[in-house]
Amino acid sequence: xxxxxxxxxxxxxxxxxxxxxxxxxxGRIAALTYARYGATVLLLGRTTSKLxxxxxEIESLGGKQPAMLPMDLEKATYSEMQQLEGLIVKExxxxxxxxxxxxxxxxxxxxxxxxVDTFAKVMQVNFTATFxxxxxxxPLLKDADNGSIVFTSSTxxxxxxxxxxxxxxSKQAVExxxxxxxxxxxxxxxxxxxxxxxxxTRTNMRAHAFPGENPMSLKTPEDIMxxxxxxxxxxxxxxxxxxxxxxxxx
Ligand code: NDP
Numbered sequence: 001x002x003x004x005x006x007x008x009x010x011x012x013x014x015x016x017x018x019x020x021x022x023x024x025x026x027g028r029i030a031a032l033t034y035a036r037y038g039a040t041v042l043l044l045g046r047t048t049s050k051l052x053x054x055x056x057e058i059e060s061l062g063g064k065q066p067a068m069l070p071m072d073l074e075k076a077t078y079s080e081m082q083q084l085e086g087l088i089v090k091e092x093x094x095x096x097x098x099x100x101x102x103x104x105x106x107x108x109x110x111x112x113x114x115x116v117d118t119f120a121k122v123m124q125v126n127f128t129a130t131f132x133x134x135x136x137x138x139p140l141l142k143d144a145d146n147g148s149i150v151f152t153s154s155t156x157x158x159x160x161x162x163x164x165x166x167x168x169x170s171k172q173a174v175e176x177x178x179x180x181x182x183x184x185x186x187x188x189x190x191x192x193x194x195x196x197x198x199x200x201t202r203t204n205m206r207a208h209a210f211p212g213e214n215p216m217s218l219k220t221p222e223d224i225m226x227x228x229x230x231x232x233x234x235x236x237x238x239x240x241x242x243x244x245x246x247x248x249x250x
Pocket of ligand 1: 020023026027046050072101103198201205206
């Protein structure tokens with residue numbers, strides 16, 4: 001079971017993993033955890049000071065030297081993402097995994113009233129930029145021995161829910177994209193595509209979505225890392241096209 005997976009100490013040794021939204025919340029803890037299990041981590045995010053803090057934390061824990069990739073996924077162009085691919089080839093030489101974790105909530109409101117600019121922004125960050133970055137980095141990932149692309153969904157990405165608007169729709173599109181990539185590549189590459197649904201987790205985003213909730217009643221990002229490590233490690237070779245829910249419910 002992926003949720004209760006007990007990772008071996010060096011299970012990500014030799015792997016280079018890019019994490020988007022690595023400066024805060026679940027992405028920050030995933031980056032630290034991947035480094036702890038031996039990976040070289042590429043920290044992508046929009047707030048450089050937050051990336052620097054994670055960078056320093058990895059260094060002080062004795063992890064492999066990470067790299068910072070400041071990028072705002074709302075504004076980044078496809079050609080900037082292709083340049084990023086060139087940079088990774090030149091400076092690091094390989095890419096074994098991407099954790100697509102960056103995301104924004106947008107508004108919780110009926111579609112009838114949903115602000116269209118916010119709608120476009122949420123779709124851009126959560127879905128379109130995720131697609132663009134995946135496509136731009138695909139040549140590198142197909143060269144990896146056992147590449148793994150992990151998208152981040154949500155319960156509302158599997159089951160549409162009233163008032164969750166663009167967020168729910170963006171996550172449904174992400175799940176569909178993971179499925180389509182899986183179908184289109186399963187006979188031609190070892191690269192695998194899966195989605196994680198972290199379930200309700202103690203972060204800023206969750207606090208915005210559920211302001212009345214006691215954060216202490218929620219699991220922390222640390223509590224759910226087994227699944228994040230498992231899907232990146234060679235222990236999950238053969239797991240393709242899944243939506244892995246890390247908690248029984250949110
Ligand atoms: P947070 O809001 O705590 O963190 C989101 C991260 O994404 C931040 O590091 C943020 O950077 C980054 N980010 C946001 N916009 C951009 C952008 N335009 N360009 C680059 N980076 C960006 O969220 P969580 O940690 O809670 O969520 C992580 C993922 O998990 C999301 O995809 C979310 O939808 C999903 N999820 C979370 C759940 C939960 O309960 N927490 C439940 C289900 C799914 P910065 O800090 O610089 O703004």
